[in-house]
Amino acid sequence: xxxxVVVSWSVSMFVLAGTLTAWAQVPGQTPPSALVNPRDxxxxxxxxxxxxxxxxxxxAYFSDEVDEALASAIERVWDPLRPRPLSLRTAWGDPDxxxxxLNVAYTPLERPDALADQPLYTIEEAIEExxxxxxxxxxxxPATVHYDWTEFGMDMWQSPIRPNRRTALxxxxxxxxxxxxxxxxxxxxxxxxxxxxxxxxxxxxxCISGNQGPPGIPFTQQTGEAQIIQTPDxxxxxxxxxxxxxIIPLDGGAHLxxxxxxxxxxxxxxxxxxxxxxxxxxxxxxxxxxxxxxxMHLLERFTRIDEATLLYEATITDPTTWEAPWTIEFPxxxxxxxxxxxxxxxxxxxxxxxVMRGVQTRAGEYEVGLEQ
Amino acid sequence: xxxxxxxxxxxxTVLILFASAPRTTLGQTPPxxxxxxxxxxxxxxxxxxxxxxxxxxxTANRNILAHPAEPGEYPELLGAWGAARAGQGIVxxxxxxxxxxxxxxxxxxYENRMVVNVTNDPRRFDTxxxxxxxxxxxxxxxxxxxxxxxxxxxxxxxxIVYEYKGASRTIYMDxxxxxxxxxxxxxxxxxxxxxxxxxxxxxxxxxTRFDRAGNFHSNALxxxxxxxxxxPYHMRYEATIEDPNVFTRPWTMSFILYRQVEEDAQLxxxxxxxxxxxxxxxxxxxxxxxxxxPED
Numbered sequence: 290x291x292x293x294v295v296v297s298w299s300v301s302m303f304v305l306a307g308t309l310t311a312w313a314q315v316p317g318q319t320p321p322s323a324l325v326n327p328r329d330x331x332x333x334x335x336x337x338x339x340x341x342x343x344x345x346x347x348x349a350y351f352s353d354e355v356d357e358a359l360a361s362a363i364e365r366v367w368d369p370l371r372p373r374p375l376s377l378r379t380a381w382g383d384p385d386x387x388x389x390x391l392n393v394a395y396t397p398l399e400r401p402d403a404l405a406d407q408p409l410y411t412i413e414e415a416i417e418e419x420x421x422x423x424x425x426x427x428x429x430x431p432a433t434v435h436y437d438w439t440e441f442g443m444d445m446w447q448s449p450i451r452p453n454r455r456t457a458l459x460x461x462x463x464x465x466x467x468x469x470x471x472x473x474x475x476x477x478x479x480x481x482x483x484x485x486x487x488x489x490x491x492x493x494x495x496c497i498s499g500n501q502g503p504p505g506i507p508f509t510q511q512t513g514e515a516q517i518i519q520t521p522d523x524x525x526x527x528x529x530x531x532x533x534x535x536i537i538p539l540d541g542g543a544h545l546x547x548x549x550x551x552x553x554x555x556x557x558x559x560x561x562x563x564x565x566x567x568x569x570x571x572x573x574x575x576x577x578x579x580x581x582x583x584x585m586h587l588l589e590r591f592t593r594i595d596e597a598t599l600l601y602e603a604t605i606t607d608p609t610t611w612e613a614p615w616t617i618e619f620p621x622x623x624x625x626x627x628x629x630x631x632x633x634x635x636x637x638x639x640x641x642x643x644v645m646r647g648v649q650t651r652a653g654e655y656e657v658g659l660e661q
Numbered sequence: 662x663x664x665x666x667x668x669x670x671x672x673x674t675v676l677i678l679f680a681s682a683p684r685t686t687l688g689q690t691p692p693x694x695x696x697x698x699x700x701x702x703x704x705x706x707x708x709x710x711x712x713x714x715x716x717x718x719x720t721a722n723r724n725i726l727a728h729p730a731e732p733g734e735y736p737e738l739l740g741a742w743g744a745a746r747a748g749q750g751i752v753x754x755x756x757x758x759x760x761x762x763x764x765x766x767x768x769x770x771y772e773n774r775m776v777v778n779v780t781n782d783p784r785r786f787d788t789x790x791x792x793x794x795x796x797x798x799x800x801x802x803x804x805x806x807x808x809x810x811x812x813x814x815x816x817x818x819x820x821i822v823y824e825y826k827g828a829s830r831t832i833y834m835d836x837x838x839x840x841x842x843x844x845x846x847x848x849x850x851x852x853x854x855x856x857x858x859x860x861x862x863x864x865x866x867x868x869t870r871f872d873r874a875g876n877f878h879s880n881a882l883x884x885x886x887x888x889x890x891x892x893p894y895h896m897r898y899e900a901t902i903e904d905p906n907v908f909t910r911p912w913t914m915s916f917i918l919y920r921q922v923e924e925d926a927q928l929x930x931x932x933x934x935x936x937x938x939x940x941x942x943x944x945x946x947x948x949x950x951x952x953x954x955p956e957d
Contacts, residue, residue: 380705387815486949487942497934518813518820520712521705525813525820527829534822534829536811536928543925551930553827575935629831631844635934636796636868639781645947 355427358446362416362423365451367620369409373600376563376593379519384563386517386524386591389628390599390621392505393445393513395422398617400457400465408465409454419452448514449597449622458506458617461604467615470580474610478580485652487645492576494641496634498552499530502578503587504569505603506617515621516629517591517599524558524565532632537567544570550583552576565591581610597623701856701890706816709856711890714921714928716809717898720748722792722802724874725914727755734775751805751914757876758909770875779941786868790875794941795933797828797845799869800862800884801900801914809921811928819851819858824928832860840864843880858888879906894920 377385395418400408410418423446457465470478483489492498500506504526507513514529526535537558545555554569567589574583590602599621606614701709720728727750733743749755759767774790792798798806808825819832832851840848840863848864867880887899896918903911939948 487938487947488949495934495938497932518815518818520813520815523813525822527820532827532829534827536822538927542927545927545929549929552932553930627838630841631797631846633797633845636791636845641942641947642779642781642945645942645945649946 351427354447355423358423359420362419362452363412365449365622366412366415366419367451367453367455367598368412369455369618373592373594377596381521383519383521383560384565384593385519386565386593386599387519388517389624389626390515390517391448391450391513391624392515392528392601392621393448393450393507394453394458394619395419395445395450396453396455396458396619398458398506399467400459404456405464407456408460408463410456412454415452415454422446449624451620451622453619455619458619459615460618461616462613467579468611468613471608471610471612474580474607477577477582477610481577481580483648485645485648487641490641490644490648492552493531494644496531496638496641498576499528499533499632499634501576502581503572503576503585503603503605504528504533504535504553505587505589505601512632514624514628524567527629529629529632531634532629535569537565547571550574554585554587561590563592567591579610581605581607584609594620599623696891696895699890699892701893704814704816708814708816708853709858709890710814711858711888711896712812712814714809714811714926715896715918716807716921717805717916717918719751719805719916720746721751721805721914721916722807722872723748724750725752725805725872725876726750726757726874728874751916753913753915756912758912760907760909763877763907767875767877770870770877772875774873774875777940779945790873791869792873793937795826795937796868797826798823799845799865800830800847800849801886801902802869802871803828803830803846804886804898804900804918805916808931809928822928824931826933827930832858843867845869847884856889858886860884860886860888862886877907878902878904881906891917894922896920 379385379387426444426446459465459467462468483491487495491501493501498504499512512530516527518525518527522539524537524539526537527533528535533553535553535556537556539558539560541559542557544557545551549555550571550573552573554573555571556567556569558565558567560566567587569587569589572583572585572587576583576585578585584607586606588604588606590600592600592602594600600618601621602616602618604614604616605611701711704710704712723745728745728748730747731745733739733745735743757767770790773788775793776788777794778788779785779794792806797803803810803823803825806823806825808823810821810823813820813822817834819834820829821832822829828846830846830849832849834851836850838848838850843864843866845866845868847862849860849862851858851860853859862884863882865878865880865882865884867878867882870877881904883903885901885903887897889897889899891897897915898918899913899915901911901913902908942948
């Protein structure tokens with residue numbers, strides 16, 4: 290992953306949003322493709338005709354890169370059943386987790402129904418699935434694209450992402466699905482819909498946090514790069530998305546008082562053999578995610594499996610939301626430096642203005658519809 | 662004499678003057694004799710260990726120059742809560758060498774420090790102190806805001822995490838990598854000179870300011886920081902500021918950082934984004950809490 294990747298993201302994304310809006314305001318000018326209603330086939334077709342680019346051209350431009358990603362897929366399949374050698378050590382003797390890691394996955398959080406009885410792909414199936422995802426990612430419909438991530442080198446397949454034998458991130462419960470919601474969780478879920486107020490929009494759109502759910506669960510296909518900085522008494526985890534920083538003390542101190550509830554929670558870490566175990570509590574009550582809020586207890590396990598792989602496991606316990614705890618597992622492949630750049634999301638959050646204008650326009654249209 | 666040569670000569674002269682200036686003239690910080698000779702502990706790789714939680718106790722975030730006690734922005738609402746302490750400033754000589762016209766811009770910045778006008782383009786940066794909008798503070802301001810920050814050291818990177826906004830910056834040790842693009846916290850390359858960490862900061866954008874008083878810079882800002890531990894609990898911070906677009910010569914600031922020693926000391930998240938949503942987006946009608954709609 291190259292420098293242009295994230296620099297382009299932080300600088301361009303919001304600038305792009307601003308530019309598109311300005312363009313839309315010029316009367317008589319053809320609207321750019323991003324403004325076409327994706328459900329209007331006629332408008333889509335017209336936009337494709339007017340577009341200076343086509344999906345095939347985009348794909349052809351990147352075909353060498355795609356071929357390379359696919360050709361090396363077989364060497365990179367993550368197989369959870371393979372043996373795990375001893376981890377590397379720091380100068381002071383702790384397991385060495387430091388470096389740049391990639392926290393994104395093609396693997397869905399929950400196992401698709403079609404694979405109900407299949408927790409693991411065969412190696413061949415894992416590669417096939419990976420290839421399907423890469424090809425879908427690398428093809429761009431110029432009529433519907435908002436941000437062409439491929440152009441910025443930001444599509445997942447352009448990173449060290451690996452094919453995975455697992456068919457879901459969730460490994461427990463064994464069916465690969467989230468446990469049933471409690472009545473309280475169900476009720477909370479009803480109130481978490483996105484509405485036309487700023488406060489109901491996602492933490493990511495508002496630039497409050499780079500992730501809507503608990504940290505560590507990939508929700509986006511971009512900017513999941515992470516860096517681990519390690520000292521004898523702390524581990525610091527920096528996430529590219531929103532430049533979120535999690536400081537994890539290793540001194541065994543007590544958690545913060547209950548009424549202090551950071552958006553990123555309050556983390557405490559300890560070593561268990563080769564594994565860094567991190568317990569995070571005190572999440573902000575407005576970290577709303579799939580019926581959960583601030584009561585989540587996050588237990589993470591970071592294990593360096595080999596030079597190029599960090600195994601990430603997380604168990605979320607919240608009896609007010611789910612009937613049982615649940616656990617995910619997936620590998621974080623190593624990235625080459627330079628890894629992370631400043632993601633000044635709030636400072637340049639031009640996007641939220643356009644998001645809010647959009648949802649308010651839609652809400653207005655809905656009102657008109659009701660009256661007719 | 663061609664202009665460029667002249668400028669170089671002036672710069673060289675200024676540098677010589679700075680180099681030969683006795684330490685005691687730097688700002689209001691104590692001279693080195695305040696502290697007995699001190700050798701800091703070492704990290705695993707043998708570097709001076711400056712890790713830990715630090716904070717400045719200056720009032721420079723309000724004004725880096727000397728300023729009297731003031732009633733604050735809304736005395737009719739906030740009384741003594743909103744009032745501000747006096748401070749003697751952190752700038753050597755208590756004077757900023759603004760170019761003609763720049764001092765006027767500083768006064769305008771001060772007048773407009775609370776004007777917030779959020780747009781979806783870079784015009785949003787024309788108004789208001791960045792701090793009131795929860796923007797990253799930039800360097801050097803982040804180091805003297807009234808919030809602690811934490812230093813983490815590894816052999817090839819030193820990470821500083823600031824409690825304010827959770828902003829962070831990485832200091833790349835012994836690197837000659839140039840800033841790939843302008844950012845809020847800039848690009849930092851560092852090296853050790855004896856027990857002093859010297860950091861060259863470039864690639865800073867023009868949107869940050871030095872304080873709430875409107876003192877400002879352009880994106881030609883170049884900061885050289887010197888971090889020197891002088892006791893187990895104190896660290897001297899010095900910075901030389903250059904900006905040929907705004908100032909007539911380089912100038913320096915200096916102050917002391919204090920280590921937090923409480924047993925439970927830790928940075929506690931200060932994520933101010935939700936605190937400014939009403940201020941920034943309320944006037945656009947986006948928040949759920951504008952004037953309540955009249956009931957029928």
